[in-house]
Amino acid sequence: MPLVSFHNVEKTYRSLQGVEYGAVEHFSVEIEAGEFFCLLGPSGCGKTTVLKMLAGFEAPTAGHILMDGRPVQGASRDRGVVFQGDDSLYGWLTAVENVEFGLRMRHVRKADRRERAMHYLELVGLRGQEKKYPAELSGGMKQRIQIARVLANEPKMLLMDEPFAALDAQTRSLMQEELANIWHTTRTTVLFITHDIDEAVTLGKRIGVMRAGPRSQVKGVVEVALNGARSRTDDVFLQYYKQVYEMIRDEVAKAIARAD
Amino acid sequence: MPSKENPTARETNAGGRLFILGPGGAARRLWSVYGGYALGFVSLFLIWQLASLYVVSSVLFPPPTVVFSKGLLLVRNGVLLEHLAASMQRILAGFIAGSLLGIPIGLAMGSFWPVRKLLEPYTEFLRFIPSVAMITVAVIWFGIGEGAKIFLIIYTTIFIVILNTAAGVSAIAPNKIRAAQSLGATRAQIFFHVALPATVPYILTGMRLAMGNSFTTIVAAELIAANDGLGKMLWDGRLFMLVDEIFVSLVTLGLLGFAVDRMFRWSIYTFAGKYSPAT
Numbered sequence: 287m288p289l290v291s292f293h294n295v296e297k298t299y300r301s302l303q304g305v306e307y308g309a310v311e312h313f314s315v316e317i318e319a320g321e322f323f324c325l326l327g328p329s330g331c332g333k334t335t336v337l338k339m340l341a342g343f344e345a346p347t348a349g350h351i352l353m354d355g356r357p358v359q360g361a362s363r364d365r366g367v368v369f370q371g372d373d374s375l376y377g378w379l380t381a382v383e384n385v386e387f388g389l390r391m392r393h394v395r396k397a398d399r400r401e402r403a404m405h406y407l408e409l410v411g412l413r414g415q416e417k418k419y420p421a422e423l424s425g426g427m428k429q430r431i432q433i434a435r436v437l438a439n440e441p442k443m444l445l446m447d448e449p450f451a452a453l454d455a456q457t458r459s460l461m462q463e464e465l466a467n468i469w470h471t472t473r474t475t476v477l478f479i480t481h482d483i484d485e486a487v488t489l490g491k492r493i494g495v496m497r498a499g500p501r502s503q504v505k506g507v508v509e510v511a512l513n514g515a516r517s518r519t520d521d522v523f524l525q526y527y528k529q530v531y532e533m534i535r536d537e538v539a540k541a542i543a544r545a546d
Numbered sequence: 547m548p549s550k551e552n553p554t555a556r557e558t559n560a561g562g563r564l565f566i567l568g569p570g571g572a573a574r575r576l577w578s579v580y581g582g583y584a585l586g587f588v589s590l591f592l593i594w595q596l597a598s599l600y601v602v603s604s605v606l607f608p609p610p611t612v613v614f615s616k617g618l619l620l621v622r623n624g625v626l627l628e629h630l631a632a633s634m635q636r637i638l639a640g641f642i643a644g645s646l647l648g649i650p651i652g653l654a655m656g657s658f659w660p661v662r663k664l665l666e667p668y669t670e671f672l673r674f675i676p677s678v679a680m681i682t683v684a685v686i687w688f689g690i691g692e693g694a695k696i697f698l699i700i701y702t703t704i705f706i707v708i709l710n711t712a713a714g715v716s717a718i719a720p721n722k723i724r725a726a727q728s729l730g731a732t733r734a735q736i737f738f739h740v741a742l743p744a745t746v747p748y749i750l751t752g753m754r755l756a757m758g759n760s761f762t763t764i765v766a767a768e769l770i771a772a773n774d775g776l777g778k779m780l781w782d783g784r785l786f787m788l789v790d791e792i793f794v795s796l797v798t799l800g801l802l803g804f805a806v807d808r809m810f811r812w813s814i815y816t817f818a819g820k821y822s823p824a825t
């Protein structure tokens with residue numbers, strides 16, 4: 287049984303003027319336990335919408351989403367979320383206090399939670415920055431605090447919404463490597479949203495490619511049979527890159543045409 | 547809090563403005579923050595002095611030197627402090643009570659829409675009746691004692707605090723709440739650990755505005771019905787043509803307001819760096 291399954295999920299937003307917009311429709315996909323699943327698609331196709339429903343922030347208009355065979359109802363600490371953008375950090379808490387927030391809510395002893403928070407801060411390369419407030423950190427650093435905050439909470443599943451989009455190319459590669467390592471050691475199930483083919487092929491075990499909106503769905507799923515370290519110069523890597531590129535090319539063109 | 551590595555980062559950003567400082571360190575920083583104020587005040591009193599000596603030379607417009615020596619006299623014989631204490635006590639009592647009532651009401655209105663719908667008619671109706679207009683009613687209800695004045699200050703404080711607090715709650719980024727939910731926080735924890743701290747700068751801003759209005763209200767109330775206070779001092783000054791005393795009272799109000807407002811700005815700034823609503 288898959289850990290997560292979307293069955294014919296539909297999400298329709300109603301604008302303030304009363305106009306309806308079908309973001310996703312007949313969206314179906316299954317994610318196995320321990321899997322690193324990448325959801326790839328052009329901007330505005332509904333990736334964040336899918337994540338918000340699985341996280342439990344918004345209910346689907348139709349269809350159902352199951353986790354562990356039970357319908358998703360509301361947010362839970364089983365599903366840790368790394369948000370797109372940095373407005374989810376707590377500006378009144380220092381970096382380390384942000385990271386230990388979940389542990390504090392569960393009344394973990396101060397010394398223990400501090401130790402764990404410091405461990406994860408070090409993991410994302412923010413050792414020495416723990417006493418700074420979010421306003422004193424760069425965009426990329428804030429994103430890494432979010433990642434550390436979620437990891438420190440040890441959820442069953444990680445939902446990551448374009449977590450590395452704001453990072454420079456070097457830091458992004460390093461973070462991708464770090465995330466791959468974390469996944470290899472913890473085998474936490476990951477739903478990773480991105481619009482970057484390279485990132486998807488680098489990280490994903492399977493890649494779900496979405497159609498351009500409105501009424502977006504999964505166009506197809508590519509299984510990446512690469513094990514261990516993946517190199518961008520490998521022939522096999524390039525093959526996967528091309529395969530995914532062929533699938534998404536038309537969708538990006540459609541998305542841009544519709545935006546005009 | 548200033549970080550250890552870079553202790554000047556916050557101080558130089560005093561009051562939200564960025565001062566570009568050359569080398570020179572603490573003395574220069576102090577000068578750039580307070581030097582401007584000192585200069586401003588000196589020039590204000592200088593212009594006043596010149597104006598009253600050469601432009602409107604009249605007993606009805608005493609120069610600051612006369613006002614200050616009169617003020618000093620009134621400080622020595624205790625009269626000024628007595629009036630000042632009377633006004634300040636009323637402001638503080640009403641202001642604290644009004645804030646203590648306004649903050650929870652504002653939080654509830656911002657958090658739960660049924661509460662908002664229920665209370666909005668009260669706040670939206672009452673806040674347009676100026677507290678000065680309520681003086682007559684207050685005196686009829688509470689007599690000329692302390693009750694009437696404290697009631698008026700509460701009245702003038704509470705609506706601004708409610709409005710700002712509720713606005714602060716609505717301005718919280720939804721992702722802050724969502725993050726807490728998926729980190730496992732309970733509703734109560736989200737309220738105390740996310741909603742409340744995120745709203746602090748708005749609450750302080752509401753209180754700061756309310757404090758400004760309290761000055762207007764207390765003077766008006768004391769003009770009409772009081773045995774002491776800075777407003778009473780103004781009234782007596784008019785009755786007995788003690789122009790110097792009127793000016794002493796005016797200057798005291800100005801300085802007091804300035805000092806209290808600085809305190810608020812300072813605390814908003816201290817919190818706002820930390821409790822910045824944006825991030």
Ligand SMILES: Nc1ncnc2c1ncn2[C@@H]1O[C@H](COP(=O)(O)OP(=O)(O)OP(=O)(O)O)[C@@H](O)[C@H]1O
Binds near residue numbers: 301
């Ligand atoms: N709350 C909302 N109300 C109305 N429409 C919405 C809402 N949220 C999203 N949409 C619409 O749904 C569509 C999908 O949005 P979504 O945020 O899921 O896109 P995305 O794939 O995450 O894009 P990006 O890669 O740019 O982040 C968009 O057309 C957007 O305008």
Ligand SMILES: [Mg+2]
Binds near residue numbers: 333335370447
């Ligand atoms: Mg998105």
